[in-house]
Amino acid sequence: MAEREQLRITGVHALSALGRGADALLAGVLAGTPAFTPVRRFDTTGRRVTVAATLPDVGTLADELTDAVDHACRAAGLDRAHRAGAALFLATHGGPASLPAPDRPGGDTGPEVPALAGHLARRCGLGGPTRVYTTACVSASTAVADAATLIGRGDLDRVVVAAGYLVEPDQYALFDAGRALAADGAVRPFSAGRQGLLLGDGVVAVVLEAARAAAARGAPTLATVTGWGRAGDAYHPCQPDPRGLGLARAVAAALRRAGLPPEAVGYLNANATGTAYSDAAEAAALGRVFGAAAGRLPVSSTKAVHGHALEASGLLELVVTVLALGHGKLPVNAGWLGPDENCPLDVVTDAPRSTSTRHALTLNAAFGGANTALLVSTP
Amino acid sequence: MLARARWPENGDGPPAPVPGFVHSGFAPLVVAVADRCLRRRYGDGPLPAGNRTAVLLVSASGDRASATHVRATVAAGGRVGPLFFFQSVPNSVAGHVAARWGLDGPVVCLSPTGDGWNEGAAEADLLLYDGDAAQVLLVLIEQAPDGTPGEATAVLLGEGTRQ
Secondary structure, three states: OOOOOOEEEEEEEEEEOOEEOHHHHHHHHHHOOOOOEEOOOOOOOOOOOOEEEOOOOOOOHHHHHHHHHHHHHHHOOOOHHHHHOOEEEEEOOOOOOOOOOOOOOOOOOOOOOOHHHHHHHHHHOOOOOEEEEOOHHHHHHHHHHHHHHHHHHOOOOEEEEEEEEOOOHHHHHHHHHOOOEOOOOOOOOOEOOOOOEOEEOEEEEEEEEEHHHHHHOOOOOOEEEEEEEEEEOOOOOOOOOOOOHHHHHHHHHHHHHHOOOHHHOOEEEOOOOOOHHHHHHHHHHHHHHHHHHHHHOEEEOOHHHHOEOHHHHHHHHHHHHHHHHHHOEEOOOOOOOOEOOOOOOEEOOOOOEEOOOOEEEEEEEEHHHEEEEEEEEOO | OOEEEEEOOOOOOOOOOOOOOOOOOHHHHHHHHHHHHHHHHHOOOOOOOOOOEEEEEEOOOOOHHHHHHHHHHHHOOOOOOHHHHHOOOOHHHHHHHHHHHOOOOOEEEEOOOOOHHHHHHHHHHHHHHHOOOOEEEEEEEEEOOOOOEEEEEEEEEEOOOOO
16 A cells, blocks of 8 residues: 555534534533434424434524534634635535525525535635535545545645534435334434434534644644545445445455554444444444454444434544544443344443543444445544 | 446437336436446446445436425425435435445445536546545436436446555
8 A cells, every 4th residue: 555644633523412512522422311302493293203313503504514614623723824725525415405594684594515515615715625425324434534545645735524414304204204213212222122213413524634734733633544444335225234244344444544453443433323234234344354352342333322413424423433532431322221132242331431542443334335434543 | 447328328218217216217317327337348247246346426416306305295294205215315326236236345426516527537536546446337417407317427437446
């Protein structure tokens, strides 16, 4: 593999039902209290399930994305000149916006994808290239992997990856119609008795920089992205391969790029959505990569607390993973009822677990058999 | 470029329906152009495991017909059919093609902010350079504003990585 530029994370920001900002996200996932409440943002009359993890008083997706990018850039210490050279990779759902327009004169929901990317870049002063990822639940993690590749190749010095999903009526209705939502109102990843997923807000931005570019301006470093992988199942339009072959190849690719053996990884933020077959497929993938040691690797899916943020989930969970590594505490996999023999893993239940590990993985999977793995390390 | 196809080509009518996909011409058009492209290279397929062929779907509009139908149904207080859940993201039809042909490289969907071909080719180059893909099936498709299918192009790019 060619020698490549090291990649640093120098600024993050996240909005979720746990609150605004990285501190609120970390506190929320360590507290481990699920954020699911009855949906008040829109009418759920006639739906099987009527709860989600939503933050009250959110703005439009365009406004919240702008706020997230601005906060992440400020956290990274990017001045106007540094922003002007930065690329923007946006991960979000395509199609017509379905959230109501804000209640103010002239208010609207902002432009649709793909014009939203240019709108966001202009508002935030980002003058580099833009890309829009609509790869469902691996949109954001694919954007990070691509940013890592382009920075590693020397094409770009700085990429802001932004991702957004605010729980809205159309996707909610679709997930409800597909019987994907947990009828018991709880997300129980890898647990016996799990019934499905629940949706949650996620608007996130992360500043990624080439190590030399970050060092040249004395930027803070929260973590380094040391490995990444993307692979497909070639199995089904919507269901994961129960053997976990694609996800296992994505994890193996991330480890190979990082130059690390599996045993170097001390935490795994799982994709696990609380869905019976997909959690079992992920466990099978981990068994393929880690062998018997899969049962000794601390694992949690924080979707049990903040919900599934769809196109933004990969970035929200990347930030969780980075913050957990930096804080030395592994977040809780809430909703646990008991072990499932199809998921023989060391799931972090009850309370956060202290760790001194330097390396963690965060996994995501999506319709189409799309899988990603991102490996982050302490600076 | 290893193979190229368009839909429609001479004499083509509407593409055949795809089991599991309803209401919209988006998925049938993607499948028709992808199948035509891959048949020109591989006959009936599927490819052997480990081919690392990515499916890269580039569309600014996405499946506008389905999204518009869902939007109207929900806004009117109705219930959408469960099949619309399964086709709610472009990944689904990309995964259909991947499963049919055994394409086990990455699945990526982009909504281009500029020229779709240039953005698709740049993403394909990135995936090949990085090594997660040894080949890339790039499909470009747009629907008309009224949701009716327009044209689609598929190209197979690769082969082998550059590192």
